[in-house]
Amino acid sequence: MGVKKNEKSGERCALQEILGIIGGKWSMSIIYALFSGKKRFSELERMVPNINTRMLVKELKNMEANGIVKREVFATVPPTVEYTLTTKGEKLEPIINELYKWGLEYVN
Template sequence: MKKIINNFEEQCAFQELLKVIGGKWSMSIIYVLFSGKKRFSELERTVPHINTRMLVKELKNLAEYKIITREVFATVPPTVEYSLTIKGKKLEPIINDFYNWGVDNLYDYPVK
């Protein structure tokens, strides 16, 4: 049976969730990080069609909400690695469900 969100607190929690993972690229970035730590350039290559500016913006947002961590190494040039926090890792079954739903349901339609 479907649960309908009719409680104000539940609606607010849903809106907050969308602020965290509702960005166009957020789930793709998180999905890539399920396989482990990645450097900025690896993320840029792995997330299709994202530009540098948007990647920086999404990474800052995810770090602000403590979904990812940003580790800076004192090298020349500086090396930065991104990884999921425990909170971020808890999103894995949810994002995998979204992915599987997409595979099962979205390929019935013509690609735009």
């Protein structure tokens, strides 16, 4: 599918790098929650199942460092913090939807 078949080893290394970015236990769930638009921390905490505050902070920091998520602080009182997907993160939407459909058909 447009992937050069003569660079197999490099491709598999790349897949490991990609998993390092989106393969965390909650990463895809957080990305999924952000498909419907910007969210505050507390909204994400409610939307992502089985995550605690400490882990959500950690995952969001990783995702920000990896350029998947953008964090914006607004100078309200108290300050408002909002998370949105970057373009890089948004481009995962069709892929994650396809994965989800695969899961619906084949998992359980």
